[in-house]
Amino acid sequence: MSDASTPDSATSRPVVLDVWCELQCPDCHTALDDVRALRARYGDRLDIRLRHFPLEKHKHSYAAAQAAEEAAEQGKGWAYAEAVLGRTAELGARGEKLLVEVARELGLDAEEVDTALIDGRHMLVVDADQAEGRAIGVTGTPTYVIGDERLDGGKSQEGLRERIEEIADRLLSGH
Secondary structure: OOOOOOOHEEEEEEOOEEEEEEOOOOOHHHHHHHHHHHHHHHHHHEEEEEOOOOOOOOHHHHHHHHHHHHHHHOOOHHHHHHHOOOOOOHHHHHOHHHHHHHHHHHOOOHHHHHHHHHOOOHHHHHHHHHHHHHHHHOOOOOOOEEEOOOOOOOOHHHHHHHHHHHHHHHHHHHO
C-alpha cells in the first residue's frame, strides 16, 4: 500500500481526462472511437471521466444523463453511455423506454433505472456537471478537458485524439 507522502505517489496518480458528453449527440457517438483508443493506449494511467452536458435541442439527453448516473452507481457507467450513444436516433424516437431497455440489456437493475428517472435522484449531479461545464466554457459536445486545456470536438474532432495524447504524454512524464 502506497502512502501519500512517498515520492512516487504523485507520479503514479493518473492524468484526468474529462469528456463532456451528451448521450443523444451523434458527434459524441463518433468520439467513442477516440475514447476507446485512449483507454487502450493509457489504461489506468488516464482516468477518463464522463461529464454530462445535456443540450436543450435533444429532449431525451437530460434523462439519458440521469440514467447513466444510475448505471454508474450499478458499476456500468461507461458501458451504459456507450450503448446509449450507439442508439442516438432510437433514443430520439423512443426516449425513456429505450433507456430502461438498454439497462436491462446490460444486466443492470432496469427497474431501479426507471425509478431513478421518476424520482430524479441524479438530477443534482447532472445539473452540477452542466453548471461546471458552462463555467469553464463548454458550449457543445464532445468537449475534452485535460490538464488546463479545453478541446472542443463539437465543430471538428480532427486531430483531437493526437492533441490529447500529446498533453497526456507531457503530463505523465511530469513536464
